[in-house]
Structure formats: C-alpha cells, structure tokens
Amino acid sequence: MPRPFDPGCCQEPFLSLAGEYPEADVYPPDQFRVEWGPVFHRGRLDGSARVLVIGQDPAQHETIVRRILVGEAGRRVQGFLAKLGITRSHVLVNTFLYSVYGSVKARTRREPRLVAYRNRWLDALLVGTNVEAVLSLGTAADEAWQLWKATPAGQASSLVHATVTHPTQPESSSRGDKVKLAAATQKLLQNWNAGLQVLSPGLAHPDASLPLVLYGSTWAEGDRLPVPSIDFPAGLPEWMREQDGWAKRAGKDDLGKRRNITITVPKGVLP
Amino acid sequence: MPRPFDPGCCQEPFLSLAGEYPEADVYPPDQFRVEWGPVFHRGRLDGSARVLVIGQDPAQHETIVRRILVGEAGRRVQGFLAKLGITRSHVLVNTFLYSVYGSVKARTRREPRLVAYRNRWLDALLVGTNVEAVLSLGTAADEAWQLWKATPAGQASSLVHATVTHPTQPESSSRGDKVKLAAATQKLLQNWNAGLQVLSPGLAHPDASLPLVLYGSTWAEGDRLPVPSIDFPAGLPEWMREQDGWAKRAGKDDLGKRRNITITVPKGVLP
Numbered sequence: 001m002p003r004p005f006d007p008g009c010c011q012e013p014f015l016s017l018a019g020e021y022p023e024a025d026v027y028p029p030d031q032f033r034v035e036w037g038p039v040f041h042r043g044r045l046d047g048s049a050r051v052l053v054i055g056q057d058p059a060q061h062e063t064i065v066r067r068i069l070v071g072e073a074g075r076r077v078q079g080f081l082a083k084l085g086i087t088r089s090h091v092l093v094n095t096f097l098y099s100v101y102g103s104v105k106a107r108t109r110r111e112p113r114l115v116a117y118r119n120r121w122l123d124a125l126l127v128g129t130n131v132e133a134v135l136s137l138g139t140a141a142d143e144a145w146q147l148w149k150a151t152p153a154g155q156a157s158s159l160v161h162a163t164v165t166h167p168t169q170p171e172s173s174s175r176g177d178k179v180k181l182a183a184a185t186q187k188l189l190q191n192w193n194a195g196l197q198v199l200s201p202g203l204a205h206p207d208a209s210l211p212l213v214l215y216g217s218t219w220a221e222g223d224r225l226p227v228p229s230i231d232f233p234a235g236l237p238e239w240m241r242e243q244d245g246w247a248k249r250a251g252k253d254d255l256g257k258r259r260n261i262t263i264t265v266p267k268g269v270l271p
Numbered sequence: 272m273p274r275p276f277d278p279g280c281c282q283e284p285f286l287s288l289a290g291e292y293p294e295a296d297v298y299p300p301d302q303f304r305v306e307w308g309p310v311f312h313r314g315r316l317d318g319s320a321r322v323l324v325i326g327q328d329p330a331q332h333e334t335i336v337r338r339i340l341v342g343e344a345g346r347r348v349q350g351f352l353a354k355l356g357i358t359r360s361h362v363l364v365n366t367f368l369y370s371v372y373g374s375v376k377a378r379t380r381r382e383p384r385l386v387a388y389r390n391r392w393l394d395a396l397l398v399g400t401n402v403e404a405v406l407s408l409g410t411a412a413d414e415a416w417q418l419w420k421a422t423p424a425g426q427a428s429s430l431v432h433a434t435v436t437h438p439t440q441p442e443s444s445s446r447g448d449k450v451k452l453a454a455a456t457q458k459l460l461q462n463w464n465a466g467l468q469v470l471s472p473g474l475a476h477p478d479a480s481l482p483l484v485l486y487g488s489t490w491a492e493g494d495r496l497p498v499p500s501i502d503f504p505a506g507l508p509e510w511m512r513e514q515d516g517w518a519k520r521a522g523k524d525d526l527g528k529r530r531n532i533t534i535t536v537p538k539g540v541l542p
Binding site for chain 2: 002003004005007008009010011015018019020021029035036037038039040064066233234235236237239250255258259260261262263264265269270
C-alpha cells in the first residue's frame with residue numbers, strides 16, 4: 001500500500017530557509033529549547049497550499065516528527081480546515097522555531113532577526129502564491145501576522161485573515177477542572193465559528209466545496225481529524241499520527257525533563 | 272551560519288520508493304522492529320554519488336535521525352571513505368529496512384519481496400549513475416550485493432566491489448574483553464586495508480585525489496570522522512552527529528526495551 005509523505009524542504013526558497021535558521025543568539029536558551037533544533041513547518045511547500053496556518057511553537061511530539069502541529073492541537077486544526085473544505089492544500093508554520101521554555105520576553109518576541117527570518121517564510125508562502133486565507137492560532141501567532149502585515153509585502157497583501165483561540169487553550173486554562181474545561185471549550189468553539197465565517201467567504205478554491213457547518217457547543221464527531229499521512233516525513237510509523245502521549249519529557253528534575261524525551265510505542269502496536 | 276542538510280527522498284525514483292516500502296508481511300515482527308518504521312538511506316540521492324555503501328540494519332540512533340549509519344559504525348565508514356578521497360559523494364543503503372530483533376531467519380533474508388524492493392533501490396543507485404565502487408559491510412550486506420549481482424542489471428554491471436568486516440564487529444565479538452577487542456580491531460583494519468586496495472583503483476572520480484594511506488594496527492587520528500551535516504535532515508541539532516549514546520532502548524524488560532527509545536541531550540550542550 002503506497003504511503004504518501006511530505007518530502008519537506010527540497011525546493012527553493014525553502015531549501016535555503018531550512019539551512020539558514022537563527023540559533024541561540026536570537027532565541028535565548030532560557031526561553032527556548034534550542035538544544036532540540038528548529039522545527040519549521042507542516043504541509044505543502046510546493047505552491048499548492050490555499051490556507052496558511054500560523055501556530056505558536058513545537059512541543060515534544062513535533063521535535064521527534066520534525067513537523068509542527070502534529071498532536072492534539074494539530075488534529076483540531078485539521079477539523080477546522082476540513083470545515084473550510086481543505087483536506088490537503090494547507091501549510092503551517094509557527095511563530096517560534098523552537099519550543100518555548102517557561103515564557104517568552106516581549107523583547108525576544110520582537111527581536112528583529114527573529115521576526116525577519118519568520119517574515120522570509122511568510123513572504124515565501126504568501127507573496128505570489130495560491131494562498132487565499134490565513135489563520136493565526138492564539139495571540140503570539142496574531143502578533144506574528146501583524147508584524148508581517150506591517151512589512152511592504154504585507155501591506156500590499158489583501159489576504160483574508162482570522163485569529164482564533166489556540167486549539168488547546170481550554171485544557172491549559174482549565175488545569176484539570178472539568179467544568180471550566182467545558183466552558184472554555186464552548187467559548188473556543190464559538191470563537192472558531194467566528195473565524196470560519198471570516199475565512200470561508202475568502203476561500204475561492206478549497207479542495208472540496210462544502211456548505212459551512214459550524215461547531216456546536218462541545219467537540220463532535222469529525223471535529224478532530226488525523227493529521228494526513230502526506231504531512232509526515234517518509235517512513236514514520238502510523239501510531240505517531242494517531243494519538244498524543246507517545247513522546248514524554250521524563251526526568252527527575254527540571255534539567256532532567258529538559259534533557260530527555262522518551263518515545264513509547266503505544267500498547268496494541270506490538271504483536 | 273548556513274547548515275547544509277540532506278533533503279531526502281524528494282525526486283523520483285526515490286520519492287516512489289520511500290512511499291512503497293514492505294511492511295510486516297515481508298519483515299516478520301519477531302525478527303524486525305517494524306513498529307519503528309523503515310529507515311532508507313544516507314547520503315546523495317541526486318546522482319552525484321561515486322561510492323555506494325551497503326550496511327546491515329538501522330539501530331536506535333538511526334530510528335530517530337531517519338538516516339542509516341549515523342552512529343559509531345557510520346563514523347568509521349566516513350573514515351574509510353575519506354581514505355578513498357570521498358567526503359560527500361557517497362550514498363548508503365542497508366540490507367534491511369528495519370532494525371533486526373534477535374536474528375534473521377535465512378528464509379526471511381531471501382524473501383523475494385524483501386530482495387526485490389532492495390534491488391529496486393540498488394537499480395536506482397547503480398544503473399546508469401555515477402557510482403564507480405560498492406562497499407558491503409559484513410556478510411548480510413555481501414549477500415544483498417550478490418543477490419543484486421545475480422539480476423540482469425547486476426550481471427551487466429562492471430562496478431568494482433569489496434566486502435569488508437562490519438565496522439563494529441570488534442566490539443560485538445569481544446564483549447568487553449579488551450585483549451580480544453584489540454585483536455579483533457587489528458584484524459578488521461587489515462581486512463579494511465584489503466578493501467581499500469580493491470576499491471581505490473576503481474574509483475576514477477573521487478572528491479579529492481589523495482595517495483592511499485592504509486590503516487595501522489589500531490584506530491588512529493582521522494580514522495573515525497563525523498557524519499557530514501549534509502547527510503542529516505534539516506534542523507537536527509549538532510550533538511546528534513557528534514557521539515553515540517544519546518538514544519537508548521530503556522525499559523524494565525524485553526518488551527519495555529522494545530517499546531521505548533529515550534533521547535538525552537548530552538552534558539555540556541545545555542547552558
């Protein structure tokens with residue numbers, strides 16, 4: 001059975017971009033896990049993307065897969081894109097190349113070299129391409145968009161754009177409280193409905209033309225969808241796309257957690 | 272500072288090969304760690320390779336990097352290639368796509384679909400290409416070569432070929448006995464000298480023309496060389512290329528060890 005995959009950064013300008021990334025002089029190691037290397041993107045780099053998604057930063061699953069938004073947040077984004085009729089013509093980049101450690105200082109967020117490198121990616125993906133709509137996930141991603149919009153290329157662009165609540169904000173804000181989680185989820189879905197209604201009219205060439213079906217007040221069947229095989233590098237096993245939790249930062253203390261990632265093949269995969 | 276990398280399987284026929292690999296029906300899970308996915312190659316797939324190396328199977332470091340021969344065995348191979356004047360014009364594939372678990376049955380080794388898929392890679396790398404010399408590492412890799420040589424394309428080929436002792440055979444055969452290790456290392460280096468003397472005259476277009484300097488009776492400075500940055504995927508951190516030991520199969524029992532790989536950033540990398 002053929003298994004389609006993403007060959008990654010193998011054409012210009014992405015070939016150069018993936019070899020010229022900012023390192024610890026731009027991303028301070030007290031704010032970013034630079035030791036694990038940058039993670040650049042997910043999705044189409046061949047010019048076929050119709051929607052660009054701007055996320056925040058990669059976590060441990062992304063560090064192993066070397067693609068962004070491959071966990072639960074990514075599956076929720078795939079559900080959102082599917083409602084727009086996008087099943088493969090998407091491309092995703094993050095605000096930050098490296099996983100955030102603790103929090104990011106305002107001065108770092110606006111570091112000119114950090115912003116300039118990200119804007120090179122946004123130029124490559126948005127100027128003279130097929131992209132028709134841009135979605136930012138959360139406030140940092142919104143700022144990334146605004147900083148690009150302030151450039152000459154951004155000012156000249158008339159792409160439709162929406163910022164929505166980050167896909168896993170309900171979990172991070174409710175900290176295990178089920179009542180708070182349900183309320184935050186309902187609020188997120190309302191917010192995402194507003195985003196859909198902004199982006200849908202601007203999307204002239206989706207992969208499939210569908211009537212727009214909004215979210216309800218809780219996650220429903222089909223609202224979370226697998227990250228497509230075509231978004232993963234060649235040869236990665238299926239279980240890496242199916243559920244989160246197979247990569248953990250395990251260690252005795254903060255330093256131990258920072259230095260380690262343990263990958264565990266889920267139960268049921270082995271004979 | 273630009274960091275060159277290997278974009279991987281992004282051109283035909285490798286694009287198709289990396290999406291059509293044999294799975295558990297061809298590689299029995301009692302003999303191979305199929306649960307971690309296949310690892311295909313290392314080095315040039317753009318037609319510039321002058322030497323093909325056939326290795327055996329990927330281990331845990333290779334599983335994370337998704338390139339073969341990236342650990343100690345790979346560094347010894349780089350030293351061997353450097354003696355032939357090859358610093359970048361190499362390509363490496365393995366006898367087996369998956370990591371061997373226990374031992375491989377003779378019937379599995381000769382499974383027609385396993386051999387046919389590998390021969391598709393060898394055809395792609397050897398027929399009508401720039402490759403001038405082929406090196407097999409160990410007996411399984413020698414058999415892989417012989418099975419290709421028995422095909423019509425192999426019979427028509429006049430490439431120079433040598434089989435040498437597997438690079439880490441001294442460690443695996445001596446099991447911690449230093450006297451045995453020294454003797455096995457000396458024997459390996461003699462064997463590798465014979466391989467160099469077979470391949471060197473057949474290599475008309477090395478990256479650098481150098482007088483052939485043979486190995487001594489122990490590993491010397493420069494006999495082990497780093498795997499080049501250009502052989503790694505984009506964005507992987509430097510420490511993954513420097514030393515072995517950052518990936519371990521840790522677990523309480525055999526199943527635990529099979530299910531887990533723990534990656535640890537080496538000391539001194541973090542601030």
